[in-house]
Amino acid sequence: MRNSKGKFRLFGWINPVDVLILVGVVALVWGAAVFSAPQKVSAKTGDAILRYTVELGEKEEGFHQKIETGAKLYDSVKGYEIGTIVEVYAMPYLEDAGDEASNIIRRVPVDGLEFVYVVVESPVQPADNAMYIGQYDVMVNKEVFVKSKKFAGKGYITAMELR
């Protein structure tokens, strides 16, 4: 319908192009808010509890003492919350070293460094191809980048157990 000036306007005064632009902007803002917000972990009907271990490598001796049980653990890349820390322990850090006499490469301890093992529990949605904590998949041997209030590190998932 056209207004008195001959321009196309809805109900005589609303520019349809303005409406389309407004709808597009609202959709973009909504999408940004939904997909960038930190993911919360929440148990849903049918969720199991997954207990998994993250191994952080090449940390200075004593690093494990910074990590508190009961703290939330997050994925450093996307900010997803991926569980609660239930246990922390350390083992001597090992690195590959070649024994030229016997042609064997062994893992040997390095003084001053440690492996830190962070045991985490979280509700999980088991799928056919992986275990999912929301959109975060958990598998043994997956390289992970994690953080909590008092530490950050990268490592690998070394164990998983469904409870």
Added chain:
Amino acid sequence: MRLIDEKGRLFGRVSVIDLLVVLVVVGLGLGVVYKKTSGEVQQIVSADTKFYVTFKCEKLREFSASAIKEGDVFYKQYDRQPMGPVVKLEVEQGEEILVKTDGTAVLATLADRYTAYVTVECSGSITEVGYYVNGSQHIAEGSEFPIQSKWVLINASTVYAISETLP
């Protein structure tokens, strides 16, 4: 004559926006034609066929090697469509090149790492070009092919062998 007039028309005649739209549509059309006509049509030798793919998974630490089980269904990494179940699993001591201080190099035993040969029974198709799993995923001996199951992810995996009977 100005190149673009005050109404956004090239040489006063053709709307720049209209011209851009036409160029995009023509470009898309040319792309479709090229895709359809480039390359020969592959002859499918057999579809919905079972074949056996053995993946060589190297330098696995003990926790990874022990997470692979016969019967577990494996996928290509990040795929949702399964390739098939593990029908055969062999694990042996790992090996790696050791360069010595005398300038020689040997294949040394990796004391704390393992190599797993994981044979998966796949369903797919066989064409003149080779084997396909999950419809369009080409798979050939020697290719790097990260795989995962529900429990474990193996990045360092290559296709070691493909056969039409269980090896």
